[in-house]
Every structure is written in C-alpha cells, then in structure tokens.
Amino acid sequence: MPDKLYTKIKKKNLLRRIRIFRVLVFVSGAIAAASFTYCIIDWTGWSWILIGATYTMLAINFGMQVRMIKKELARREAWRAAKADNNP
Numbered sequence: 001m002p003d004k005l006y007t008k009i010k011k012k013n014l015l016r017r018i019r020i021f022r023v024l025v026f027v028s029g030a031i032a033a034a035s036f037t038y039c040i041i042d043w044t045g046w047s048w049i050l051i052g053a054t055y056t057m058l059a060i061n062f063g064m065q066v067r068m069i070k071k072e073l074a075r076r077e078a079w080r081a082a083k084a085d086n087n088p
Helices: 011-041 046-088
Strands: none
Touching: 011 046
16 A cells, blocks of 8 residues: 555656656665775775665665555556446
8 A cells, every 4th residue: 555645646746756766776776885885895984884774775765665656656547447447
C-alpha cells in the first residue's frame, strides 16, 4: 500500500519525483562508494565509514520511494481501467 502522501499528488508531479529520486540514488550511491574507498585507502577513523553508511541508507531510501511511487501509479491505472470497464 503506497504512502498516503503519494495518494494526494498529481501524476505529473509523481513522475517528476521519480526522475529526481533516480538521480539521487546514483549520486548518493557514488558518494557512499567514494567515502568507503577513501576510508579503505587512508584510514583516519570511523567518520568516513559513518558518512558512507549514511549515504548508503539514503540511496536505499530513495530507491524505496521510487518503488512506492510506481506502486501508487500502478494502483491508479488499475483503478482507472476498472472504472472504464464498468462504464459502457
């Protein structure tokens, strides 16, 4: 079941959010990979591991948001199709 936040947003804005979140997934994933790599190359403490873990969780969160938006759009299309089938 999609979040109630997404049920109130128009389709155009949901599609725009998907495009933005897809970019953010790659950006936060790249930052996480870079921070883990820097931590391995030059060990200076836990700070780079924590930064990498934070951005990894952000990438996962953005990916889950995209998935929830896609579910909401699919639910709307199914509802529209069912509504069109009932009206001759």
